[in-house]
Amino acid sequence: MINLIITQFFRRRHLAWAMSVALVLFGAWSWTQMTVEAYPDLGDVNVQVTTQVNGLAAEEIEQQITTPLERALSNTPGLASIRSSSTFGLSLITLTFKDGTDDYFARQRVTERIGQVSLPSGAQPGLGPVAGPAGEIYRYTLESDTKNLMELSELQRWKVIPALKQVAGVVDINNFGGFTKEFQLELDPARLQKYGLVLGDVVTAINNNSANAGGGRIARGDTDIDTLIAVTIADLPREQRDRIVVHRHTATRTALMDMSLLRLALRNLLSNALKYAPGLSPVTLHVMDFDEPAALQFEVADAGPGIPRELLPRLFTRGARGDGGSGGHEAAHGLGLYIVRRVMDMHGGSAELLRTGPLGTVMRLTLPQAG
Structure with a gap:
């Protein structure tokens, strides 16, 4: 069979040249369409579902949040494997999909199934960024001789991170370190007793004082x-x-x-x-x-x-x-x-x-x- 093919190419040299030119043109076209990445993502298509609820122990997180979510997500189209982790106040579920599954198709299906799960009050599952294991490309630090760690943290959250997120291709930015500004209220039990108040009265007053309300206008009729x-x-x-x-x-x-x-x-x-x-x-x-x-x-x-x-x-x-x-x-x-x-x-x-x-x-x- 091979001898016959070689013989035919020698007898019909114009056909051999035509096929060679066609292969060269197809190769050149394929080269222009090929996606070249400096750091190709070799990881599987995965979606992370994170749910944070303050005050719940690991067992309660597992029973009330992780298990119901796993049951709802177990039949997601294209799902290859599912792993979960439950810690104090945090549920983390990682879903791995088959090769060739589109990232946004997988995330859409996961979002649809999450919306059908009944969770405790205050539990809001969220999806992780569209990024793979090789997605981390840059690390930096903020240092100053005149600003403390709290001021640097505010500069990072309100200036640097919003500016970097406007760069094309940047999916997410993770912040490590620094201090967060807090307002703490220290209560005197003796004075609470003097004025006939309990802790719930103070909490209610603070919530009412910091509540937001819609504005209005004066009607000019x-x-x-x-x-x-x-x-x-x-x-x-x-x-x-x-x-x-x-x-x-x-x-x-x-x-x-x-x-x-x-x-x-x-x-x-x-x-x-x-x-x-x-x-x-x-x-x-x-x-x-x-x-x-x-x-x-x-x-x-x-x-x-x-x-x-x-x-x-x-x-x-x-x-x-x-x-x-x-x-x-x-x-x-x-x-x-x-x-x-x-x-x-x-x-x-x-x-x-x-x-x-x-x-x-x-x-x-x-x-x-x-x-």
Whole structure:
């Protein structure tokens, strides 16, 4: 047979040359498609399942976590062998797959089966990185003459590791050594007994103090001005309502601000004015608007003795009070004006003292109306 093949090649030399050229071209094409790795991974395709649960002994880890996971993973397609290890607070399962199994196919099947297992509260199995035994390529250390081990650890976790993980091909980075920042609370049993507290009360207070909650926003809807004035006056004592005189200098029907907040600011101004106005003298509320720029204004005027000069610099500060001068009219000046200023600032408006003197005081609220 071999002699016949050799004879045919000699008789048909053009066929031998054609086959030789075809083999050369196929070899050149195969060489361009061949994957060249400096450190080829010769290990089997494997997936590691790690579950960490604090406080469980090795026997409990084996019974409650490792065994249920092994039973669910034992029939994974392409599985060649399975090994497990259970230690204090840690379960480690290594699954080895047959040659030719795709890494991501194996991990997908393992993830599907893990999701079907019922585990104790707090147990969250996780898959190890897509890396083989020869995957470790580089080791480094962080050293400093000015930073301690805790500072170096924070630099490693928050600066170095995130930067290295952005490098193409880097699967995972393992950190060894260093100190972790901790906040420790030392309790005094005598003081706990003094205040009638137990350890659970302290733990609950700490958890509540460090809890995260979703933020919100202030709704800026249309507030009917007539309704606002009526509700604000209704909040006042009955004997004070008749003393308020309302003058509307605008046809505007609505204000671009939350009803409850604007009501709070306006009520504080009216309450102050009613306290300082002598006897049964009226307090006047003026409502007006402007076009350039679009704004709505509320002015509250009283016939009181005016605000003391020493109180003016801190009129809108928190807790501002008068000094209890003659007649007692100065004793409560500034009450609630800090809140008024804060409410208006939140909506881009302003609260200001327009004028004050022996003939009375005028306060003004300005609320922008450009939506």
